Amino acid sequence: MNKQTMSKPIIEIQDISKEFGSGPNKVEALTNVDLKVDSGEFISLIGPSGCGKSTLLRVIGDLISPTTGSAQVKEKSVAQARTDRDYGIVFQAPVLFEWRNVRRNIELPLQVMGVPKSEWTERVDAQLELVGLQDFDSHYPWQLSGGMQQRVAIARALVFRPSILLMDEPFGALDEMTREYMNLELLNIYTRTDVTIIFVTHSIPEAVFLSTRVAVMSKRPGTISHVVPIELPHPRSFDTRETSQYFELVTEVREALREH
Amino acid sequence: MGNIQFPARKQTNSTSQLNAKKANLASRAWKLMRKRSEFVLLPMFLILVLGLWYLIIEIKDLPQFILPPPESVWKKLIQVIEDGSLKINVGFTMKAAGYGFAAAFGFAGVVGYILGKSPLMEKFLSPYLVAAQTVPLIAIAPLLVVWLGFGIASKIFIAFVIGFFPMLVNVIVGIRLVNEDQRELMRSYSASWWQLFSKLEFPSALPVLLGGLKIGITMAITGALVGEYVGARYGLGSMIIHAKETFRTSEVFVIIFTLVSINVILYALASMVEAILLSGRKREESV
Numbered sequence: 001m002n003k004q005t006m007s008k009p010i011i012e013i014q015d016i017s018k019e020f021g022s023g024p025n026k027v028e029a030l031t032n033v034d035l036k037v038d039s040g041e042f043i044s045l046i047g048p049s050g051c052g053k054s055t056l057l058r059v060i061g062d063l064i065s066p067t068t069g070s071a072q073v074k075e076k077s078v079a080q081a082r083t084d085r086d087y088g089i090v091f092q093a094p095v096l097f098e099w100r101n102v103r104r105n106i107e108l109p110l111q112v113m114g115v116p117k118s119e120w121t122e123r124v125d126a127q128l129e130l131v132g133l134q135d136f137d138s139h140y141p142w143q144l145s146g147g148m149q150q151r152v153a154i155a156r157a158l159v160f161r162p163s164i165l166l167m168d169e170p171f172g173a174l175d176e177m178t179r180e181y182m183n184l185e186l187l188n189i190y191t192r193t194d195v196t197i198i199f200v201t202h203s204i205p206e207a208v209f210l211s212t213r214v215a216v217m218s219k220r221p222g223t224i225s226h227v228v229p230i231e232l233p234h235p236r237s238f239d240t241r242e243t244s245q246y247f248e249l250v251t252e253v254r255e256a257l258r259e260h
Numbered sequence: 261m262g263n264i265q266f267p268a269r270k271q272t273n274s275t276s277q278l279n280a281k282k283a284n285l286a287s288r289a290w291k292l293m294r295k296r297s298e299f300v301l302l303p304m305f306l307i308l309v310l311g312l313w314y315l316i317i318e319i320k321d322l323p324q325f326i327l328p329p330p331e332s333v334w335k336k337l338i339q340v341i342e343d344g345s346l347k348i349n350v351g352f353t354m355k356a357a358g359y360g361f362a363a364a365f366g367f368a369g370v371v372g373y374i375l376g377k378s379p380l381m382e383k384f385l386s387p388y389l390v391a392a393q394t395v396p397l398i399a400i401a402p403l404l405v406v407w408l409g410f411g412i413a414s415k416i417f418i419a420f421v422i423g424f425f426p427m428l429v430n431v432i433v434g435i436r437l438v439n440e441d442q443r444e445l446m447r448s449y450s451a452s453w454w455q456l457f458s459k460l461e462f463p464s465a466l467p468v469l470l471g472g473l474k475i476g477i478t479m480a481i482t483g484a485l486v487g488e489y490v491g492a493r494y495g496l497g498s499m500i501i502h503a504k505e506t507f508r509t510s511e512v513f514v515i516i517f518t519l520v521s522i523n524v525i526l527y528a529l530a531s532m533v534e535a536i537l538l539s540g541r542k543r544e545e546s547v
């Protein structure tokens with residue numbers, strides 16, 4: 001399945017740089033970053049620790065502003081896109097509100113964004129079904145496993161139908177088995193919606209398995225050094241991870257990372 | 261021989277049954293004790309205290325005005341309930357403490373929120389707040405009574421000041437402890453100030469806030485008492501002073517027990533409110 005369209009890119013990053021601090025403590029987190037993302041793509045940002053991949057994600061989500069350069073989403077500023085609620089965000093930690101049960105956690109963005117209350121139940125039910133947590137809507141976060149909590153976080157990020165899903169190492173804290181299962185779940189969600197995903201990860205196999213393109217970043221100052229297109233056919237499954245094409249792509253990304 | 265043995269064996273059988281029954285009863289009592297220890301330990305403690313009380317009077321042969329026997333304290337309690345003096349004075353103290361507590365709660369909430377949100381403001385104001393806290397309130401209480409009068413105003417003020425600081429600290433801590441990722445999430449939703457406060461900051465700080473509330477209530481009552489000690493016509497504090505000066509020691513005991521009861525009841529109420537407001541959260545969270 002190919003969701004890419006030939007229209008204008010949904011995300012356009014031009015010559016972004018970001019510095020933290022000043023004087024002797026100045027840290028150059030990003031420099032000369034260019035990135036175009038088409039609607040419906042799944043882009044992974046991969047690179048060594050401290051290469052600025054989370055910073056780039058936060059620039060796109062307008063959670064921090066770049067020092068120089070321009071970032072546009074749907075041909076408007078990222079600030080405008082945030083105000084228009086174009087982003088769903090999933091962090092490494094689930095960041096659930098521990099005083100709300102699963103249903104009320106997923107309702108949170110609807111509540112904040114003023115979606116009519118009559119739509120909540122239906123929308124939340126649809127998300128619960130999408131992430132497979134129908135039977136857990138009245139559970140509290142502390143009653144769920146880490147993987148389930150992260151699925152609630154994904155449901156919460158998608159419930160207001162954002163056009164872009166920003167994910168910052170969402171499965172980094174999960175064990176390998178759960179992680180592979182969650183990868184499959186995420187792909188399933190991705191194919192069932194028309195959301196564009198920007199996905200920060202440390203894991204080469206994860207990036208290759210999930211993405212339509214992998215953007216490899218180099219360390220200090222962080223920039224995108226290679227972009228590897230992943231032309232693995234959809235739908236992908238556990239078997240995909242055993243094909244020679246998959247191994248070749250993993251090798252290609254690994255070599256791109258090693259060049260720095 | 262056989263005839264003698266038979267009833268003897270029967271008897272041992274029934275004693276062992278009795279023993280088993282006893283053991284069963286003991287294990288049930290032990291279970292109850294572990295599950296609801298307060299039901300067992302509290303009466304035992306009270307009996308112990310009463311016993312000691314009588315014992316001291318017996319051994320030292322103390323006069324009534326130093327240590328009255330429990331029954332004269334009981335008689336006094338009935339008397340002050342019947343003549344209405346206890347009710348009036350409890351009412352006065354509770355009113356002063358209540359207003360003082362409400363003011364402290366509101367003021368600490370607003371100031372604590374601002375200081376919690378703005379480290380700059382806290383840096384600017386905290387020296388003054390710390391300095392204000394080091395002023396011994398008991399030392400300036402007479403001055404406050406001179407300024408604010410013999411009436412309830414001075415008591416409310418002292419209750420307010422004494423309850424303010426512990427609550428302020430809790431509000432600041434509560435606001436500071438709000439998870440940074442949760443804030444970022446709300447920011448990504450373009451949440452308004454009010455939404456940030458009502459959906460995240462307030463519920464997140466609630467356990468710490470309720471902890472401060474529990475301390476604040478008791479502190480406010482202490483504050484009202486301090487004001488009444490210094491000079492007042494009504495209130496449990498002035499009642500204690502009068503009783504002491506006229507050697508009505510049993511009345512002093514009545515007031516002390518009344519104050520302990522009030523504090524225990526208020527604390528229990530606050531804990532109940534806490535349990536209701538924090539239902540669903542993980543237990544360890546409540547302070």
